[in-house]
Amino acid sequence: MQKKVISISVEILPVDPLAVLQEICKPHQLHFYLEKQVIGKTNTEKNTLAIAAVDAATHFTVKSGNRFSQARSFIQSCLNNTIVLGATHLPFSGPHFFCSFTFFEQDSQINLHISQNANYQEELSINSHFPSATIFLPRWQITQKNNRYILVINTVLTTSIDIQNISQIIWQKYQQITQINNTSLSSLIKPHGNLRKINPNHLQDFKKSVASALDLINSNYLKK
Numbered sequence: 001m002q003k004k005v006i007s008i009s010v011e012i013l014p015v016d017p018l019a020v021l022q023e024i025c026k027p028h029q030l031h032f033y034l035e036k037q038v039i040g041k042t043n044t045e046k047n048t049l050a051i052a053a054v055d056a057a058t059h060f061t062v063k064s065g066n067r068f069s070q071a072r073s074f075i076q077s078c079l080n081n082t083i084v085l086g087a088t089h090l091p092f093s094g095p096h097f098f099c100s101f102t103f104f105e106q107d108s109q110i111n112l113h114i115s116q117n118a119n120y121q122e123e124l125s126i127n128s129h130f131p132s133a134t135i136f137l138p139r140w141q142i143t144q145k146n147n148r149y150i151l152v153i154n155t156v157l158t159t160s161i162d163i164q165n166i167s168q169i170i171w172q173k174y175q176q177i178t179q180i181n182n183t184s185l186s187s188l189i190k191p192h193g194n195l196r197k198i199n200p201n202h203l204q205d206f207k208k209s210v211a212s213a214l215d216l217i218n219s220n221y222l223k224k
Contacts, residue, residue: 003058003081003156003157003158004081004082004083004156004157005057005058005078005081005082005083005095005137005154005155005156005157006082006083006085006154006155006157007082007083007084007085007086007094007095007152007153007154007155008085008086008152008153008154008155008170009084009085009086009087009088009090009093009094009150009151009152009153010086010087010150010151010153011087011090011148011149011150011151012149012150012151012177012178013149013178014144014147014149015142015149015177015178015180016050016144016180017033017035017050017051017052017142017143017144018033018035018050018052019180020052020054020140020142020177020180021033021052021054021142023176023177023180024054024140024173024176024177025054025055026055029054029055029056030055030056030059030098030134030136030138031052031053031054031055031138032051032052032053032098032138033050033051033052033053034049034050034051035049035050035051036048036049036050037049046146047146048144048145048146049143049144049145049146050143050144051092051141051142051143051144052141052142052143053096053098053136053138053140053141054138054139054140054141054142055138055139055140056136056137056138056139057136057137057138057139057154057155057156058078058136058137058154058156059134059135059136059137060074060134060135060136061131061133061134061135062131062132062133062134063131063132064132067101067105067132067133068133070133071099071133071135074135075097075135078095078097078137079095082095085212087150090145090148090150091143091145091148091150092141092143092145092150092152093150093152094152095137095152095154096137096138096141096152097135097136097137098135098136098138099133099134099135100133100134101132101133101134102130102131102132102133104132105132137154138152138154139153139154139155140152140153140154140173140177141153141154142177151174151177151178153170153173153174155170
């Protein structure tokens with residue numbers, strides 16, 4: 001049976017995605033970070049984007065064959081088996097996949113050797129350290145889009161899943177992320193722009209999304 005994915009999106013209070021990456025990412029975990037800011041002609045029109053994706057809910061690597069075709073098939077298969085909940089109207093809500101590709105199609109590298117006549121010779125050898133393609137759906141994704149902050153939690157359901165345990169893990173991580181102190185990274189940066197108020201009911205909305213996911217599991221709508 002194809003495994004199911006639950007993707008929960010919720011708007012949170014301002015938090016620096018880079019600070020989140022620094023706080024919760026372990027050295028061995030797949031991760032991604034992007035930061036982009038475009039300033040308009042008047043210096044007041046700013047379009048900012050920052051994304052931190054941490055750990056893999058599920059991932060796929062390609063060592064041979066058509067890597068782009070395999071990547072598309074993996075992503076489509078995951079999307080076909082994903083239940084999306086929460087604030088899906090927000091930018092960068094829902095499941096997003098992050099990919100890396102090596103320069104060459106195959107897992108290979110070129111080594112240079114000096115021959116007896118002092119000329120360089122190329123030798124193609126296998127490089128097992130970097131798959132030709134890596135695709136992952138992050139377990140935790142934090143996005144800042146202008147003055148909005150979106151947290152996406154992706155969880156894979158397996159036959160051995162402990163509903164209460166996974167709920168507790170999600171809740172603890174949610175609290176950790178939303179309580180991260182930004183001062184370690186931004187203490188020297190003065191805030192700019194207008195502050196935006198967020199409905200304090202966002203916490204209740206998050207709890208409702210988790211409860212909805214649990215109801216889907218308990219009602220056997222999601223088959224393990």
